[in-house]
Amino acid sequence: MIDLRSDTVTKPSDAMRKVMYDAEVGDDVYKEDPTVNKLQEMASKITGKEDSLLVSSGTMGNLVSLLTLTNRGEEIILGDKCHVYAWEGSGVSIFGGISMKIIKNNEDGSFDLNELISSINPVDDHKPKTTTISIENTHNQCGGSPLELDFLSEVKKIANKNNLKIHMDGARLFNASIAQNESIENIVKNVDSVTFCLSKGLACPVGSIISGSKDFIDQARRWRKSIGGGMRQAGIIASAGVYALENMVDRLEEDHLNAKRLANGLSNIPEINIDNEYVKTNILRFELSDNINRDQFTRNMKKEGVLFNSSYGAIRMVTNYGVSSKDIEKVIDITSKVISSL
Numbered sequence: 135m136i137d138l139r140s141d142t143v144t145k146p147s148d149a150m151r152k153v154m155y156d157a158e159v160g161d162d163v164y165k166e167d168p169t170v171n172k173l174q175e176m177a178s179k180i181t182g183k184e185d186s187l188l189v190s191s192g193t194m195g196n197l198v199s200l201l202t203l204t205n206r207g208e209e210i211i212l213g214d215k216c217h218v219y220a221w222e223g224s225g226v227s228i229f230g231g232i233s234m235k236i237i238k239n240n241e242d243g244s245f246d247l248n249e250l251i252s253s254i255n256p257v258d259d260h261k262p263k264t265t266t267i268s269i270e271n272t273h274n275q276c277g278g279s280p281l282e283l284d285f286l287s288e289v290k291k292i293a294n295k296n297n298l299k300i301h302m303d304g305a306r307l308f309n310a311s312i313a314q315n316e317s318i319e320n321i322v323k324n325v326d327s328v329t330f331c332l333s334k335g336l337a338c339p340v341g342s343i344i345s346g347s348k349d350f351i352d353q354a355r356r357w358r359k360s361i362g363g364g365m366r367q368a369g370i371i372a373s374a375g376v377y378a379l380e381n382m383v384d385r386l387e388e389d390h391l392n393a394k395r396l397a398n399g400l401s402n403i404p405e406i407n408i409d410n411e412y413v414k415t416n417i418l419r420f421e422l423s424d425n426i427n428r429d430q431f432t433r434n435m436k437k438e439g440v441l442f443n444s445s446y447g448a449i450r451m452v453t454n455y456g457v458s459s460k461d462i463e464k465v466i467d468i469t470s471k472v473i474s475s476l
């Protein structure tokens with residue numbers, strides 16, 4: 135099977151498993167796991183933030199960050215296509231009593247700055263206090279698009295003027311960094327908190343990181359404990375993260391090249407509507423022309439050994455560590471064959 139459903143399907147390599155086996159551990163709730171501490175220090179160096187925290191998933195990272203930045207009865211502004219709003223079970227509302235105000239995401243994952251400004255509530259007893267802006271980089275539902283640095287600095291200006299905090303869901307932050315040839319530190323310099331996933335393109339079995347100020351992380355650690363996210367000998371997980379940060383980041387470039395190859399190949403098939411210029415990282419989104427039934431296409435592709443997901447009416451393919459450039463050629467051939475058979 136060639137699995138393009140997500141970069142979460144990536145499996146840890148033998149070398150990664152070896153470091154996990156050998157990991158030095160302690161009790162991380164006592165902050166005594168040396169490998170967790172090492173991973174968190176590495177993350178702080180990479181993000182340029184004072185402190186960092188290991189959590190079990192990206193969803194937990196976003197939840198803990200937003201609970202830390204936003205009080206009960208307050209409001210977060212976020213894009214209609216973002217993961218926090220669309221794919222995280224409304225955790226901030228359930229656990230934090232926080233309301234979400236949705237504004238429209240542009241195609242590239244940004245939003246209209248005037249819409250952002252006008253969505254900030256005035257001080258008024260009728261209205262929840264607007265406290266936080268949440269952004270996503272790269273933007274999953276917007277075709278893996280990295281956010282422009284100019285956009286980030288404009289959002290920061292608006293946040294400063296209105297006394298708002300900014301959280302970045304950077305599940306695929308390293309993909310943004312590679313695609314834009316920008317340091318992580320530069321990308322996140324305008325946000326108060328950032329999460330990134332170790333379990334996606336970096337191929338760890340589990341784990342995400344939150345980075346922010348020391349005060350922020352102290353509070354985030356309390357929230358992590360409250361929702362059951364304090365882990366004990368977590369060095370076994372963290373060692374995979376250390377290995378990934380040292381060895382798996384640069385190879386994301388291969389995923390990007392494979393995504394471009396795939397997009398170019400698929401764009402030659404008339405029944406596939408894809409803007410191959412738009413593919414900047416490891417995610418492709420495309421639509422089929424009306425005469426092709428998407429469910430039938432998906433079933434036939436699966437029969438031929440190619441897996442992918444669909445959402446919001448589009449097909450999504452995600453290149454990843456388990457998919458080689460040879461596999462990409464196969465996918466292009468199989469797609470072409472399946473389409474002509476329909």
Ligand SMILES: *Cc1c(COP(=O)(O)O)cnc(C)c1O
Pocket residue numbers: 190191192193194196217218270272273274303305306331333342
């Ligand atoms: C995958 C993803 C998450 C959540 O990560 P999990 O580890 O699956 O909880 C958050 N945000 C974005 C943009 C993602 O793609």
